[in-house]
Structures are given as C-alpha cells and as structure tokens.
Amino acid sequence: MNNIIVLPLIIPIMTAVILVFLRNNIILQRIISLITMVFVTAISILLLLNVEADGIMKIDFGGWLPPFGILFVADSFSLLLVITANIVAILCLIYSFSTIGFRHENMFFYPFVLLLIAGVNGSFLTGDIFNLFVCFEVMLLASYVLIALGGEKVQLRESIKYVLINVVTSWIFLVALAYLYGTLKTLNMAHIAERVAEVGQDPLITTVAILFLIVFSIKAGLLLFFWLPGSYIVPPTAVQALFAALLTKVGVYALIRTFTLMFPLNQEVTHTLIGIMAGITIVLGCMGAMSGKDVYTIATYNVIIGVGFILIGLAAGTETALSGAIYYLIHDMLAKGLLFLLVGTMVYLTGETIVKRMSGLIQNYPLFGWIFFIVLLTLTGMPPFSGFVGKILIGQGAIEAGSYVLLTIGFASSIIVLYSLLRIFLASFFGETTVSEEDKKPIPKGVMVSFILFTIAIIYLGVGAESLSIYVQDAARTLINPSIYIDAILGEGI
Amino acid sequence: MRKVNDVILRTVVKGVVLIILTLGVYLFFSGHNAPGGGFIGGLVLGSAIVLLYITYDIETIQRKMPFDFKKVAALGVLLATGTAIGSLYFDVPFLSQTDGYFNIPFLGEKHLTTVTIFEAGVALTVIGTLVTIILSISEDD
Numbered sequence: 001m002n003n004i005i006v007l008p009l010i011i012p013i014m015t016a017v018i019l020v021f022l023r024n025n026i027i028l029q030r031i032i033s034l035i036t037m038v039f040v041t042a043i044s045i046l047l048l049l050n051v052e053a054d055g056i057m058k059i060d061f062g063g064w065l066p067p068f069g070i071l072f073v074a075d076s077f078s079l080l081l082v083i084t085a086n087i088v089a090i091l092c093l094i095y096s097f098s099t100i101g102f103r104h105e106n107m108f109f110y111p112f113v114l115l116l117i118a119g120v121n122g123s124f125l126t127g128d129i130f131n132l133f134v135c136f137e138v139m140l141l142a143s144y145v146l147i148a149l150g151g152e153k154v155q156l157r158e159s160i161k162y163v164l165i166n167v168v169t170s171w172i173f174l175v176a177l178a179y180l181y182g183t184l185k186t187l188n189m190a191h192i193a194e195r196v197a198e199v200g201q202d203p204l205i206t207t208v209a210i211l212f213l214i215v216f217s218i219k220a221g222l223l224l225f226f227w228l229p230g231s232y233i234v235p236p237t238a239v240q241a242l243f244a245a246l247l248t249k250v251g252v253y254a255l256i257r258t259f260t261l262m263f264p265l266n267q268e269v270t271h272t273l274i275g276i277m278a279g280i281t282i283v284l285g286c287m288g289a290m291s292g293k294d295v296y297t298i299a300t301y302n303v304i305i306g307v308g309f310i311l312i313g314l315a316a317g318t319e320t321a322l323s324g325a326i327y328y329l330i331h332d333m334l335a336k337g338l339l340f341l342l343v344g345t346m347v348y349l350t351g352e353t354i355v356k357r358m359s360g361l362i363q364n365y366p367l368f369g370w371i372f373f374i375v376l377l378t379l380t381g382m383p384p385f386s387g388f389v390g391k392i393l394i395g396q397g398a399i400e401a402g403s404y405v406l407l408t409i410g411f412a413s414s415i416i417v418l419y420s421l422l423r424i425f426l427a428s429f430f431g432e433t434t435v436s437e438e439d440k441k442p443i444p445k446g447v448m449v450s451f452i453l454f455t456i457a458i459i460y461l462g463v464g465a466e467s468l469s470i471y472v473q474d475a476a477r478t479l480i481n482p483s484i485y486i487d488a489i490l491g492e493g494i
Numbered sequence: 495m496r497k498v499n500d501v502i503l504r505t506v507v508k509g510v511v512l513i514i515l516t517l518g519v520y521l522f523f524s525g526h527n528a529p530g531g532g533f534i535g536g537l538v539l540g541s542a543i544v545l546l547y548i549t550y551d552i553e554t555i556q557r558k559m560p561f562d563f564k565k566v567a568a569l570g571v572l573l574a575t576g577t578a579i580g581s582l583y584f585d586v587p588f589l590s591q592t593d594g595y596f597n598i599p600f601l602g603e604k605h606l607t608t609v610t611i612f613e614a615g616v617a618l619t620v621i622g623t624l625v626t627i628i629l630s631i632s633e634d635d
Contacts (some may be wrong), residue, residue: 003581006588013574020568061589 002059003154004047005072005125008040008082010395012118016111026105030097035108037093037117041086048079048471051244056478060128066127066190066489071218073127073489076300077326077475078262081124081253087457088337089117091450094201094340096238098446099348104149104236107423116142116242123250126491127489128451129180129262130158130187133173133256136219140166143247146239147231155234162231169218183208192262193482201265209263220251223277228304229288235346244303245337250308251330256314256325259338260479263462275315279406281308282413289420294353295343295428298420302339302379304411306332312406313394321397327468328390331461335386337379338454340448342372346428352474353425360433364440370428371451376421378458381414386461411487500549507549525613532613536620543621544628547572552632563629567622574615577608 015036019029051057057074060066093113100109102469119139126132144166149157181187183204184195196205218224232243259270285308286299310332313325345368350358362369378385391414398407461468522535545557581590605629 003585010579010588014546014572014579017568017571017575021565060587063590386549479518 002057002074005057005059005063005074007043008086008121008125009026009072010116010119011036012045012114012300012336016114016118019111019114020108023078023106029105029110030093033114034090034093034326037090039085040117040121041083041090043131044083044086046078047074048076048083050074051076052471052474053077056485058489066184067188070128071128071188071489072122072125073189073485073486074099075151075475075488076255076471076476077479078124078253080326080330080471080475081333084333085120085124087245087250088333089113089242091454091457092238092242092245092337092341093127094446094453095241095450096236098444100236100238103349107149109146109149112142112145112381113239113242116146116246117243118142120246120250120483124253127189128187129189129192130177132189133170133177136173136250136254137170139168139247139250143243146242146481147235148237150236152234156309158231158234161227165218165227167192172211173215173308176208176215178210179211182214188489189257189261189484191350194486194490196265196394198213200252201263205263206269207256208268208339209266210273212258212263213255213270213273216251216255217277218251219248219256221248221304222251222255222274222311223281223284225281225285225304225307227408229297229300232300232303237341240344241337244300244340245333248307249333252310252329255311256322256479259314260317261482263487264369264482268385271315271317274311275403275406278311278315279409281305281311286413286416289416292420293355294330295346295355295424296353298355298424299339299343302417302420303336305417305424306336306379309391309394309410309413310402311396312398312410315406316394316395316397316401318400318402319476319480321398322479324390324393324395324397326390326475327393327461327465330389331378331386334454334461335375336486338371338451339375339379341450341454342368342375345443345447345476349443350428350435355427356430359431360435362429363433364435364437365443367448368443368451369425371455372425372429374455374458376418376425378462379421380418384459385464386458386465388462503549507545507571511546514538514545519544522613522617523610526607526609530614535613535619536617537624539617540621540624543625546624547628547632552629556576563622563625565622567619567626569619570615571624572615572621573618574612577615580608 015032017456022032047057051074058071060069060071080269096109116139119135119142122135123132123139126135146161147162148155155463177187180192184192186195195296201209214224221228228248232240234245252354255274259274263270282305285301285304289298289305292298292301310328310454313321313328346358346361348351349365351362352358374385378387381387381391395407395411398404398410509601518535518538521530521538522532525535527533578589581588591608593605593609595603596606597603
C-alpha cells in the first residue's frame with residue numbers, strides 16, 4: 001500500500017490543526033512545526049528513493065480506481081520539488097523563529113505556514129486536475145492570510161488586490177476545468193493525456209489548453225505578473241521568502257506538467273506561445289530589475305526573470321532542456337528564498353529600502369556580506385554554484401531546439417541579473433559604513449543558521465549536481481515520454 | 495441604546511431553534527444515502543446558533559455555550575482528517591470507508607458507517623467556521 005504518498009499533504013494539515021489548540025504555547029508551536037517539516041522532508045526523500053528503485057508510485061483515495069477516483073502520484077519530478085519546497089520551508093521557519101515576532105506567532109502564523117506547505121505539496125503530488133485546483137486553493141487561502149497578517153495599511157491594500165486577482169484566476173481555472181470535462185469527460189491527468197492522444201489535439205482542445213496556460217501564467221508570474229511586484233513585498237520577510245520560493249514555482253510546475261503530459265501534441269501553437277511569453281517576461285523582468293531603486297523591487301523582478309528562464313526550458317521541450325528546467329527550478333526555489341531573506345535582513349539592519357542609502361554592510365557583518373555575494377554568483381549562474389547546471393542544460397536544450405532568440409534573451413538576462421545584484425552589493429555592502437561598532441544591530445543567531453544552511457544547500461546543489469542527476473534525468477525522461485506516467489496510472493492494458 | 499421590545503422574537507425563537515436543531519440533526523444523519531450530510535447539517539445547526547446570538551446578546555449565549563468556535567472548527571478538521579488517516583492503520587488506501595449493520599438495543603438493526611464520523615468532522619468544521627465568521631463581522635460596528 002502506497003499510503004505514504006499522502007503524508008506530505010496530510011501531516012502538515014493535521015499538525016496545523018493541533019497547533020491551533022496550542023495557541024498560547026509558542027515555544028511548543030515552534031518545536032512541533034519544525035519537527036513536522038523535518039519529518040515530511042525525510043518521508044519525501046524516502047519516497048524519491050523508492051520511486052527511483054520501483055518506478056512511479058500512486059495511491060487511489062478510498063480504493064476508487066482511476067479514472068474514477070482521485071489519486072496522488074509520486075514521480076521523480078514532483079518529489080524533487082516536494083523535497084526542495086520542504087527544505088525551503090524548514091529554513092524559512094528557522095528564520096522566522098527569531099524575527100517574526102509575538103503578534104504573528106500568537107495569530108496562528110505557524111498553522112498557516114503548515115497549511116501553505118500542505119497545499120504546495122498537494123499541488124505537486126496530485127494526479128487529478130480538479131484536485132490540483134483544490135490544492136491550489138488550500139495554498140492560496142493560507143497565502144491570503146499570511147499576506148494580510150500584521151494588518152498594516154499597505155498590507156491591506158495589496159492583499160485586496162492579491163485576493164481579487166487570485167479569486168478571478170481561480171474562477172477562470174474552474175471554467176477551464178468545466179470546458180475540459182465537457183470535451184474529454186475526465187479529470188484524471190493520465191486519462192486526459194490518453195484521450196488527447198487518442199482523438200488528437202484539435203483546435204477546441206488547444207483552446208482549452210491555452211485557457212490553462214493563462215491561468216497558470218498568472219499564478220506563475222509568466223508575462224501576466226502585474227500583481228506580483230506589489231504584493232510580494234508587503235508581508236514579513238520569512239513569508240516573502242516562502243512566497244517567492246514556492247508560490248510562483250507551483251504555477252511553473254503546473255505549466256510544465258500540463259504541457260508535457262496533457263497537451264503536448266500541438267506544440268507549434270502552445271509551446272511557441274510559451275516561448276514568446278517567456279521571452280517577453282525575461283525582457284520586462286530585466287527592465288524592472290535594472291530600473292528598481294529599492295532592494296525589494298530588484299528582488300521581486302529577479303523572481304520574474306527566473307520564471308521566464310525556467311520556461312525557456314519548457315518552450316524548447318527537449319529532454320536536455322527539461323532536465324535543465326528541473327535543475328533550475330530547484331535552484332531557483334533555494335536561491336530566491338535566500339535572496340528574499342537576505343534582502344529582508346538588510347532592511348531590518350539598516351531601516352532603509354533604497355539601495356543607495358545603505359553602505360558598508362560588509363564591514364559590520366562580513367559573513368552576511370559574503371553570503372549575499374554567493375547568492376549573486378548563484379543567480380548569475382557561475383560555477384560551482386547551483387544556477388550553473390540548470391543554465392547550461394537549458395542553453396543546450398535551446399540550441400537543440402533551434403530557438404536561438406530565447407537562448408540569447410536568456411543568457412543576456414544573466415548579465416542583467418548580475419548587474420542588478422552587483423549594484424546592491426557595491427552600493428550597500430562596500431563603501432564606508434555609516435554605523436559605528438556600538439550602534440550596530442546584531443543579526444539573530446537563528447537568522448545566521450538559516451542563511452548558512454541555505455548556502456550549504458546551494459553549494460551542494462552546484463557541486464553535488466552529479467548525485468542528483470539520476471533523479472533529474474528520470475524526471476525529465478518521464479516528462480518527455482508521457483506514456484511512462486500514463487502506463488503507471490492506468491496500467492498497460494487500458 | 496433604546497431597548498427594543500422583542501418579546502415575540504424571543505418567544506418564537508425558543509421554539510424555532512428546537513425545530514431547526516432537529517432538522518439539522520436529521521439532515522446530518524440522513525447523509526450518505528439521501529440528500530443531507532455533514533455540510534448541510536452543519537450549516538443548519540450553525541444557523542440555529544447564529545439565530546440565538548441575534549435574538550439574545552452575545553454575552554448571554556457565550557455564558558451558556560462557552561466554546562471557542564475556532565477550536566470547534568479545528569476539532570472538526572482533526573476528526574475528519576483523523577478518520578481519513580485511520581485508513582493507514584488498517585492498511586487500506588487513504589480515505590477508505592467501511593460500514594456494517596449492527597443490532598443496537600432499543601433501536602433495532604442500524605446501518606453504521608465510518609463516513610458518519612468523517613461527516614461529524616465536517617459538521618463541526620462548518621459550525622465552527624460559520625459562527626466564527628458571524629461573530630467576527632458583528633464585532634466591528
């Protein structure tokens with residue numbers, strides 16, 4: 001029995017509920033949420049090893065066989081992302097222990113973080129597209145609370161926008177699901193893939209596919225990212241990092257899953273469209289990152305550039321490009337999480353958000369400064385850090401697919417990323433310090449622990465890329481040959 | 495504030511609440527085979543509580559029903575997920591259900607299912623959430 005697959009979803013939910021009863025015991029809340037996340041991560045790693053040994057695993061809820069019941073599917077792609085998401089969540093939790101403050105902790109902060117993780121894990125693991133919608137909603141509801149928690153004026157303004165945009169998007173998602181069910185009479189992803197392969201991807205199905213493209217693009221911040229820069233900077237730093245690392249990536253995951261498994265047949269339309277959108281996203285993201293004057297703007301536009309870059313891999317669509325996209329997705333979750341934590345800490349230490357008003361941070365906090373430098377190199381794609389492998393593979397894939405324009409845009413964006421972050425580094429970290437040794441705020445120990453663990457993860461992902469490569473290759477092989485996935489779910493005979 | 499003469503409302507509500515609660519329980523138990531179930535049952539039960547809050551004031555009701563409705567909702571979720579995860583113990587797929595016919599003294603042979611426990615969780619969640627929402631809205635005036 002493969003019940004273990006459901007644990008990454010159900011354990012955070014149950015723990016979140018138990019924490020509601022422990023509202024006043026904050027230390028216990030911290031310990032329990034940390035233990036839960038570590039446990040879930042361990043389970044996910046175990047699952048990945050199992051999948052590597054025995055192939056794709058699935059669990060039919062309540063014993064209802066596909067395509068009638070809903071099910072969870074564990075393949076290498078989703079498990080790699082589940083593991084990364086949980087690691088990011090652990091590190092963000094460690095960061096939040098010493099920074100989030102009593103007001104948040106008393107107002108169910110940890111339960112909502114756990115619910116967010118449950119939604120993210122569920123979105124990665126589900127094998128039913130309606131269930132994907134439900135898991136998206138679980139994740140979004142938790143994010144609504146986390147973005148508004150704190151009740152500052154700017155938070156309320158941005159959270160209204162955020163909620164409205166996401167509610168409308170969810171509605172479009174539901175409409176798209178209705179169209180899909182109307183045309184194909186099924187919601188099981190593998191079954192959809194099979195039926196699309198049987199009847200061919202006619203214009204009607206392609207239209208439905210494009211509707212899904214719009215929905216997931218809004219969630220992922222692909223081209224339709226107008227809501228993102230405003231709303232990602234209002235919650236507390238730990239929440240920002242969680243959002244930047246996880247929420248858009250779930251949209252990216254959904255895009256990759258949808259257009260490799262379910263609608264892969266009409267690539268001239270869908271993949272070209274994704275390619276164009278990715279290209280424009282990167283260009284606009286670069287403009288934002290270059291023009292930004294405060295650290296938050298620069299960091300959020302870097303998220304957008306990252307999304308565009310990952311989707312070059314999907315647009316190119318070769319096996320190399322997809323394994324590059326997976327590497328880069330994992331890297332981006334870690335690096336963007338750390339970037340937001342660093343930026344948030346800079347603002348906490350100096351009380352300023354404008355780059356030019358900060359100076360000489362590296363003299364007061366040398367380790368902090370050098371960690372920022374490592375993130376800078378990572379995001380640019382310097383070896384031996386984690387961005388390198390992904391960038392090379394996506395580039396290779398783009399050359400194989402002959403999409404030289406995207407290749408140029410993608411690699412040019414690396415220079416812009418370098419420029420935008422180097423500007424922060426030169427202006428805020430170098431130069432004369434304005435704070436004397438006595439006045440400087442200390443960085444809490446928990447914060448430094450989280451930074452160092454993040455940095456270790458990034459270096460491991462770069463240096464130890466080889467050790468992950470069997471899993472990534474397996475994931476990419478499943479993505480490029482949807483029949484492996486379909487056979488695992490529906491069986492050979494059907 | 496002028497005291498409103500609401501003696502008719504108070505008298506009617508005393509009777510009506512009983513009827514609503516009975517309907518709620520009936521809907522809850524008729525679940526899994528006929529229209530009804532935890533969600534609708536919970537909504538009806540919750541509406542009875544809200545009606546009490548409207549008719550009498552919040553303090554009076556809270557003295558008689560000293561529950562934190564947030565915790566009621568949490569308990570409901572715990573119950574529902576608990577039955578779901580109980581499947582793991584019996585080594586059957588997650589969310590599996592089972593049922594059987596039992597002879598209960600005085601009541602005769604009854605059809606009992608584990609779905610009812612799950613539905614009870616749903617009902618508690620709905621009641622808790624509903625009342626919490628209404629109470630939160632009523633707080634800001």
